[in-house]
Amino acid sequence: MTKVANQRERSPREARDTAELAALLRNLKDRSGLTYRALEETAARRGDVLPRSTLATVLNGRGLPRPELLAAFVRACGDGARVDEWLDARARIAGRTPEPVDRPPAPVRPAPEPDAPTGPDEPDPDVPVATAGSAAGPPGQRPRRSWRRTVMFAVPVLAAALIGLWLVAAPGGTEEDRDTGDRTATATAQPNPTTLPPNGYVRLRPVSAPRLCLTDGRLIDGRYTPLVAVQDSCDSVAPQSTTLEPLGGDSFRIVWHHPDYGKGCLKALAEGTGRGLLEPWDECALGSRFHVELSGPPGGNTFVLRVDGQGCVGIKGGSTALGAEAVMGRCTAADHQIFVIERI
Structure with a gap:
């Protein structure tokens, strides 16, 4: 040493x-x-x-x-x-x-x-970002976090000024976007309540597995030990709560709250053994900025979650299995990359 x-x-x-x-x-x-x-x-x-x-x-x-x-x-x-x-x-x-x-x-x-x-x-x-999580369980086993009590957290409310914000997308997106092919459509010129996700506490359900919700868990194959975003039964998520913290326009942080671990903001990992995974970080300022883009007609509740230069969030391989991890990938608008965001 x-x-x-x-x-x-x-x-x-x-x-x-x-x-x-x-x-x-x-x-x-x-x-x-x-x-x-x-x-x-x-x-x-x-x-x-x-x-x-x-x-x-x-x-x-x-x-x-x-x-x-x-x-x-x-x-x-x-x-x-x-x-x-x-x-x-x-x-x-x-x-x-x-x-x-x-x-x-x-x-x-x-x-x-x-x-x-x-x-x-x-x-x-030597460390691009800080990881969060805990010890890995036996290979193939995905331990659950233990909850002891429910805690209510203050939820940011979208300001009326958002209605007047204009987002102008550069033609064809940035060079990095064009290289990764991670834009599914041109940014909306004028976000309004019919194109933004609901505020307050929400659930994120992949269209490919509508009975499941994004929550925390560990990789089934054990290749990365910290807690990351996976899909699990929506009935098993509570009392964990999820909010979307507005950053302006269609940009949000995805925030997880729970009584034992506090507040964690999802980060799309860009390198290392966890590359492509979504991990909750204590330092929310380092969390990823997600473009929450409507995937259907105005007023709908299906959205694509995109990170500049890293693509879109989706369930790996389109799996419908419990514990399948959420990963970043080239935006394809497939069902496993589209999420129902519903207010609880």
Whole structure:
């Protein structure tokens, strides 16, 4: 393991508060010489879960890391012999008894604090984006997240000014769009309530499998361990809730809310083993901008979800099976790329 020279090894006993603990953790990461991606991969090889999406939050000192996340981070940095010392420091700062960590942690994706900054404190050139999720289950098995309570969240309301916005599409789309063939039609000149999706809490149902809804889950083949967008029975989605956060015109963020993991915005991954998948990120400012384009007559409820330069969201292979993943692909207007968006 590569170590960064001239950095003093500091004891977690030095930490007096959350900010100082975060500073020590940053020091530990620097001494390890590992990137966010390398830390996540090192943890996975040990059977730990260390989602990159939460590392920036932890290292920024925006909150105490959960005990299992702290232990996984310390082990991945090569300081496993002092895990108990780190956990003692965390418990001391939290003002309670240390929580035992003696097995690979359960799925965890902590929610960001409401007033937290939106960007990571330490950009890592080796990591294009931060992933969210938790440990993979046995191959072929797709564990479900455990919900304990229902939480209501404030839902952005579309401003009346949207009616007056004009979207002018460049002829033929951008060069990147033309290369990927991801435009199905010219952008609407004047969005209005008959061409926009409903606001409030919604469900997204693929036309190819109308009894199923987009929700979170893990890949059946286990090739990518974090939670991603899959299709599952609409009856199994609750109490997870979905909203569309307006960004102007026909652009929206797809936002998932749930009591244990908080708010996550879907990101269309552009590279790595998760390329083409949709993953919920804690840092919503990094989430993808989806063009939600009407796929039928005005006033209808079927839409195409397109991301500039990456194509359209669809169910892989047009599968109607439970757990089939949503993927980005060349826009074809096939049923598996068209979604019913209905208000709940």
